[in-house]
Amino acid sequence: MSKQTYKWIGTRPDRPDGADKVTGRARFGADFNMPGQLVGKVLRSPHAHARIRSIDTSAAEALPGVKAVVTSKDFPEQANLIVPTGEMQVNLRDVTRNVMAREKVLYESHAVAAVAATTDAIASAALALIKVEYDVLPHVIDVTEAMQEGAPILHDHLITDGVEPRPTKASNIAKRIDNAKGDIDAGFAEAEVVIERSYTTQPVHQGYIEPHATLASASEDGQIQLWSTTQGHFQVRGFCSRLLNIELSQIRVTPTEIGGGFGGKTVVYLEPLAVRLSQKSGKPVKMVMSRDEVFRASGPAPGATVRVKIGAKRDGRIVAADCTIAMQAGAFPGSPIGPACWTSFACYDIANVRVVGYDVVSNRPKVAAYRAPGAPISAWGVESTLDILAQELRMDPIDLRLKNAAKKGTKTSYGPTFDTIGFVETLEAAKSSAHYRSKVKPGMARGVAAGFWFNVGADSSAAAHVAEDGTVTIISGNPDIGGSRASLALMAAEELGIDYDKVRPVIADTSSIGFNFVTGGSRVTFATGLAVVNSVRDMVRELKGRAAKTWGVDVEGVIWENGQAKPAGSNVGVFEPLTLAQLAATAGKTGGPINGHAQLNVQGAGPGFGVHIVDLAVDQETAIVTIDRYTAVQDVGTAIHPSYVEGQLQGGAVQGIGWALNEEYIYNAKGKLENAGFLDYRIPVASDLPMIETILVEVPNPTHPYGVRGVGEVPIVPPLATMGNAIARATGVRMTDLPMSPPRLSAALDAAMPRAAAE
Template sequence: MSKGKYKWIGTRPDRPDGADKVTGRARFGADFNMPGQLVGKVLRSPHAHAVIKSIDASAALALPGVKAVVSAVDFPDQPNLIVPTGEMQVNLRDITRNVMAREKALYEGHPVAAVAATTEAVAKAALDLIKVEYEVLPHVIDVADAMKEDAPILHDHLITEGVKPAPTKPSNIAKRIDNLKGDIEAGFKQAEIVVERHYTTQAVHQGYIEPHATLASAAEDGQIQLWSTTQGHFQVRGFCSRLLNIETSQIRVTPTEIGGGFGGKTVVYLEPIAVRLSQKSGKPVKMVMSRDEVFRASGPAPGGTVHVKIGAKRDGTIVAAECTIALQAGAFPGSPVGPACWTSFACYDIPNIKVVGYDVVSNRPKVAAYRAPGAPISAWGVESTVDILAQELRMDPIDLRLKNAAKKGTKTSYGPTFDTIGFVETLEAAKASEHYKSKPRAGMSRGVAAGFWFNVGADSSAAAHVAEDGTVTIISGNPDIGGSRASLALMAAEELGVDYSKVRPVIADTSSIGFNFVTGGSRVTFATGLAVVNSVRDMIRELKVRAAKTWGVDPDGVIWEDGCAKPAGSNVGEFEPLSLAQLAATAGRTGGPINGHAQLNAQGAGPGFGVHIVDLAVDRDTGIVTVDRYTAAQDVGTAIHPSYVEGQLQGGAVQGVGWALNEEYIYGSKGRLDNAGFLDYRMPVASDLPMIETILVEVPNPHHPYGVRGVGEVPIVPPLAAVGNAVARSTGIRLTDLPLSPPRLSAAIDAATPRMAAE
């Protein structure tokens, strides 16, 4: 740990928003209200694929209490233009159609119209009065089916990108990606052993407990105020501006506290609709999704197929690796197949790699980012295959990974060469752990898997202000989704040399601080942290100027140490140090308020690697898996607030366990989601789990003053295969289709071990 090196970094103080969040005082998306507000509700398509022939809202508008109805005609059409959002790219033409269906409804739950009414009951009654004439079309849900020659086509204009020559006919394959390194055929010729398997995963939801919610108020002069639970209020502003043709500075978005997102709140669903309803009705409009709507029409993360082939020497050296990944994009192009491809073999130094990816549309909700988007899916295939290789070579699974581990200088298949990374250190820490050194308890089997994520930098702005009494406010623009206020305040306190309690972090709305990219990609503590550090440095520069003025010396003769301005040396003169409080008290006489500002596009995000170990038992009769022990090791750069770093590892690991064991979108024959609720979409509960042990391996990122690496994404990458590998070692059956749910697992066990017929 970083103990000793720093005063504040590496400590575990209470988070600044702690009291608010344990008393119910913190205000989340649905907790904001305005006088005279209306309730907005969305009418959603009951069909998976249908032409919208007509919409008649006259009866709804005639209902007393209904103040506005909107449908696609109320939103200007958009150009075929790609813009970044979160870790993913979106096409404006598609996003306006996802917010409100235009020509066709493309999935069950696709918004078709929306109403604003005086009460929830009236709004619901109004939805029933909107007459929509549909022409139902054949639909396709599964990726493999959607790729077939005779599949129903979702978009007549969709010609596969990345294929030469370009296809002449539209298909559901939006894009093909190719990553090549070395000579794959020559590589496999050197192999003494080849393992090849085909894997599938199902769509899973991010599962944030807080449904999407927003409150919009459009004033008569064109100015818009929005409150939204989002990972990126600047993105909400940008989307509303583009989708509604409103000048960006006319829109002010205030981020509410956010009840989880995991990537799923980096896009817009309700906000443009609420603004439009507010414009049309002249009243504030509040919209909150039900859980059913969250499942049917937000998120999810894609399911897909992964075909993996790995060739190695008898000593375990991997000489060639190939995988083909096809991911569900949902109704519009834009699955995270890119990151799924790029991360697939990133853990390993392999001379010959071939990766092919397909982005495939089908009649499902458009996928959104979910923690390390795409990476868990390719890792499920690759890390399972590496485990089979370890079994066949009779090698320890950590030793096999150590033999092939990526290091500083390893060139990835997608281009970059790694700088300082900590995969070897993380593998060694996992191997040296008490967990790994001790045998699994009786009846338990062990699985191991690794995972990788790039981490992200990008745009951040921050400001630092000194108050009259010398206390400090740091202002940034990223919603705090898991304790980032605490880590930003710790870095500011460290930099300034003042007590953590003297630093108050504030998250500003879009009009009160410069642009910030979303809270996501594991970028806030790194990039926004860097902006905060730089804003504090800017403030210290000014503090030194003020001290110099007070002393009548050159500012270069002043240093900042332990929260005080001091003379740089005896040649400058003999002066008592000036504290922050003293300099603040005299600020009016030395030049006015003392502030600092910073804006940057952060480069050099340090990639992260994780190694997870799980011990579990499989009940051979029921197929129920009991997780007995779990350890997550990860290179975390520097753990600024170790409790929240551990929390990221624990939470990500458990989401991965859910993905591995139970979670899946289940569709009926009509293309309707059968399990749109927490009862039937089974997320892990406390009684499903043991404690999640963590090992924080600190390999500082050389591109951050405190060595920060993003930590939030990596932990969801290894668990799928770690669980699968343990199940394979427990049952002797290698399952390749997720989830390993009780029905699937017991059926596989039954198939592998025929029973005596019942007498």
């Protein structure tokens, strides 16, 4: 596809939400209040695993100022029914138990009751008055231990799916999935070099700065209003409807500005409780999680064990690839084991592939989506193993990947055959980058790894309105977590041929626009962008009709160009062009307001590929890793607003670096989290990192009018192995367990060099 020239696409104007965010005027989840509102608080389990014998709320209810108390009794039982939410699947029977424990508590800080009271202090005092009797049960935290015979069983009904013959005994393995291509045994028989390693990763939190927050107001007539910081207000509405048995149209959810989500705000925790408390008390109820609650009770990304075996010819051609992943789902089934498996070898064209995955429950908070869910975990194993292979073959790591790169027409192990993709272009851009061509400085080492994400489409609705003066509002229904309002406005401006400043994007509540799937899967600029483009095209059709009416010609005789209606040719007649403003001014006489609408289920999301390069040094004595230079290269389709695309690449890289170096959940022997805060859950700080350099490779997605591919998730996939590969090359020690924190890396260095350690 030849490079298009655009007027607005590819420019970098200020974002429509920027001024309010830098001045503090923007309102986030905890900033919404109503007259007479109550404070809602949650009582949480002190145990990692226990049967609830009884809950006595009478003393709390009797405390002056307490207006409502809820327990699982206030939520109807749910069917064993799986529904999609963002990039994950959830079972409603489990969701109701996750928001409020029923028979058992399954992790420390699992919600067991909630109160609404007139003040924060009274709500806290009321929690202390609720008496819960527990029978404490043995717990299991580790994924490998949870899979062992004799491990404490979380769910007596849980029989492993995907295994023949179907097991008769309950276990913690919820599901086994298999996907394969070719003949794996024949492939390994053909191989001249085989590398096999086992890896582990720890759960990591999305680390959004804004804690979960909601405000619910239930009216006497049954209508519900809800404000929530969420990536999907339609999903909040859907969950509340199901969990509380309320018709969808009775619930109106308004999304607030969102202080980070990264997948973690595609599920519900507080909203159903707040609605029920509001219904019972007759007052609005506001609930805000503390940071401690966010860490203990909201979904992290899973930890996992990953075994990878790769066989290749001496010339670097990979002939067989095998991967087994066992992934923590948390307390309920439903880890991103599917995407972890499917993405594992998706970068490569390999004839013989076998991938096996296990979804395993343990006494941890239920995992939630986190940026390319599952993919960084399998990539950590696969891309580390490829680096060992490159070292073994004495091949440049980029050349090894180029030799095996997936291209248009490559059939994946999980089914689809790729259309136009840009992995080769991305690898070549990485190879010819100033960073990769530079000499590695003394004392430093360089690491490289790649990553893949599908990107998704799904349901979107949009509307476009022309105001009386010819300015335009575009209305969509996806919370803006990465600059999507700016991208949508740019596409609308391009399509209409008017200035970006004349287009105002707004995000409508659930009652003001048609259904939209969550902001996730890197789908908004692609799928909602397409809905916006189509709604603008619908409006342009209307505008052309009004011009035709004004001129008394057929609508086929009118074209739209540079924000004006013009005659299609001299045969139509000679007319002065009509601007958007002119058509808007006369709209009352030509048929009334001029609007456009679009709704669609978008298919054809273009997959994305990234290649990351790092130069780093390891202090041999302290095992502190210092990053000197980091470059993220990615096929981004078309960069609609390059600054926000670059921001996505930088943010993903930084989160991946944190995952690689320091982030982990630390549990004590009782199954309680020891580091539920940003002091000891160590995400990187600004001074830990150099400016992350970015290279945008633009291979347009053929299925989108502007060539858009999702860009937000790919960049968190490569960093784990990028860091590990560089550390291996810096120290000669291959780390297989994350995080590569100073104590852990130091122990590995000492084990490799016992004499040096003794000195």
